[in-house]
Amino acid sequence: MTTTPAKDTAHTAAALALGDDALVLSHRLGEWAGHAPVLEEELALANIALDLLGQARVLLSAAGDEDELAYLREERAFRNLQLVEQPNGDFAHTIARQLYFSAYQHLLYGELAAGDGPFAPLAGKAVKETAYHRDHAEQWTLRLGDGTDESHARMQRAVDALWRYTGEMFQPVEGVDVDPSGLETAWLERVSEVLRRATVTVPDGPRTGAWTAGAGRQGLHTESFGRMLAEMQHLHRSHPGATW
Amino acid sequence: MVTTTPLEAELLELAGSVPDPELPVLTLRELGVVRAVHARGAGTVEVELTPTYTGCPAVEAMSTDIERVLREHGVREVTVRRVLAPAWSTDDITDEGRRKLREFGIAPPRVRTSPSGPVPVELGTTRTQQTGPDDHTDPVRCPHCGSAETELLSRFSSTACKALRRCLACREPFDHFKEL
Numbered sequence: 001m002t003t004t005p006a007k008d009t010a011h012t013a014a015a016l017a018l019g020d021d022a023l024v025l026s027h028r029l030g031e032w033a034g035h036a037p038v039l040e041e042e043l044a045l046a047n048i049a050l051d052l053l054g055q056a057r058v059l060l061s062a063a064g065d066e067d068e069l070a071y072l073r074e075e076r077a078f079r080n081l082q083l084v085e086q087p088n089g090d091f092a093h094t095i096a097r098q099l100y101f102s103a104y105q106h107l108l109y110g111e112l113a114a115g116d117g118p119f120a121p122l123a124g125k126a127v128k129e130t131a132y133h134r135d136h137a138e139q140w141t142l143r144l145g146d147g148t149d150e151s152h153a154r155m156q157r158a159v160d161a162l163w164r165y166t167g168e169m170f171q172p173v174e175g176v177d178v179d180p181s182g183l184e185t186a187w188l189e190r191v192s193e194v195l196r197r198a199t200v201t202v203p204d205g206p207r208t209g210a211w212t213a214g215a216g217r218q219g220l221h222t223e224s225f226g227r228m229l230a231e232m233q234h235l236h237r238s239h240p241g242a243t244w
Numbered sequence: 245m246v247t248t249t250p251l252e253a254e255l256l257e258l259a260g261s262v263p264d265p266e267l268p269v270l271t272l273r274e275l276g277v278v279r280a281v282h283a284r285g286a287g288t289v290e291v292e293l294t295p296t297y298t299g300c301p302a303v304e305a306m307s308t309d310i311e312r313v314l315r316e317h318g319v320r321e322v323t324v325r326r327v328l329a330p331a332w333s334t335d336d337i338t339d340e341g342r343r344k345l346r347e348f349g350i351a352p353p354r355v356r357t358s359p360s361g362p363v364p365v366e367l368g369t370t371r372t373q374q375t376g377p378d379d380h381t382d383p384v385r386c387p388h389c390g391s392a393e394t395e396l397l398s399r400f401s402s403t404a405c406k407a408l409r410r411c412l413a414c415r416e417p418f419d420h421f422k423e424l
Binding site: 040041044051052053055058120121129135136 | 327328329333397398403404408424
C-alpha cells in the first residue's frame with residue numbers, strides 16, 4: 001500500500017474510524033471460533049471476520065503502521081462504533097449486530113465506491129463482500145424471528161437491546177464524504193423491512209440524544225471493550241516483535 | 245492502452261504460470277489476479293497483483309511465489325504491488341480456469357449474462373435455491389454428476405470465496421466458487 005501523507009489528517013481520522021469498525025467486529029466474530037452452533041456457522045462467521053480483517057488492514061495501513069495501531073493503542077485511541085464492540089451474547093445478539101452493521105457498511109461502501117475519493121478503490125472491492133455479509137445476517141434474522149417461540153423471543157430481545165447503539169452510525173465522520181441522513185433513511189427502510197418479514201417488532205426506543213449510546217468515534221467505549229482489547233493485544237505486548 | 249515490451253510480456257507469462265496456493269489446479273493467470281508486469285530499468289520488475297477478497301490470506305504466498313519464479317528467471321529485484329481497483333470479479337476467471345475448477349470438484353462461478361446476445365433457456369425443473377445477494381437465473385450445477393438440482397447448505401465454506409452446496413441427484417456435497 002502507498003502511505004498517505006501525514007498532513008492529510010481528515011483522511012487519517014476517517015481511515016482509523018472505518019478501520020477500527022472492521023478490526024473490532026472481526027475480533028468479536030473470531031471469538032465464535034469453537035463455539036458456533038453448527039460447523040457451517042463456524043465457517044461463515046470466521047469467513048466474515050476474515051473479510052473484515054482484510055478491510056481493516058488496508059484502512060489501518062492508510063492511517064499508519066497496522067500492527068502498531070491494532071496492538072499498541074490504548075482503549076481511548078480507538079475510534080470504532082460502540083455497536084461493533086458489543087459482546088457476542090447469544091447467537092441472536094450476534095445476528096442482530098451483524099444485521100445492523102452490515103446494512104450500514106454496505107450502504108456506506110456503496111456510496112464511497114461511487115465517488116472518486118481516496119476510499120473508492122477499497123470500497124469498490126469491499127462492497128461486494130459486504131453484500132454477502134448482509135445477506136447472511138438477513139437470512140438468519142428471518143429464520144430466527146419467524147422460527148420457534150424461543151428463537152423469536154431471542155431475536156426480538158437482541159434487536160431491542162442493540163437498537164440504542166444504531167444512531168451513532170449516522171453521525172458525520174470527518175473525512176468521510178457521505179451524507180449521513182441519506183444513509184440513515186436507506187438503512188431504516190432496509191432493516192425495518194427485514195424485521196417486519198421476520199415478524200419482529202421494529203424497536204421504537206431512542207437512537208440519538210440523551211440516554212442513548214454512541215461516543216465510540218470520540219474514543220469513549222463500553223465496559224466490555226477493555227477486556228476484548230486485553231485479549232486481542234496481550235500476545236503482541238508480552239512478546240514484542242514475535243513472529244512465527 | 246499501455247504498451248508492453250516483449251520482456252514484460254514474457255515475465256507476465258511467467259508470473260501468471262504460478263499455481264494458486266489454495267487451488268493449485270489453477271494458475272494465477274487463469275484466476276485473473278496478475279494485472280501487469282512493469283520492467284523498471286536493469287533487472288528491476290514490478291508486478292501488479294489483485295486479491296480475490298480483501299482479506300484473502302493467500303496473497304502473501306502468491307507474492308512470494310511470483311518473486312521466486314521471476315528471480316529464478318534472472319530478475320534481480322522483484323516488487324509485488326497489491327492493487328484493489330478495478331475490483332477483481334469472478335468474471336476474471338478464464339474459461340480454462342472454470343473447466344479446471346469443475347474437474348477439481350468445485351462448481352465454477354457463473355458468468356454474469358451480458359444484456360446483448362442470445363440468452364440460453366434452461367428447460368426442466370431447477371430446484372436450485374437462492375445462492376446469494378444477486379440472483380442468477382441459471383442453476384449451479386453439481387460438478388460431479390452435472391445435475392442442476394442442487395441446494396445451498398451454507399453461504400460460506402472452506403474459504404470466503406466458496407459456498408457449500410449439496411447435489412439433490414447424487415447427494416454429494418460440493419464447493420461452489422461463488423460469484424463476486
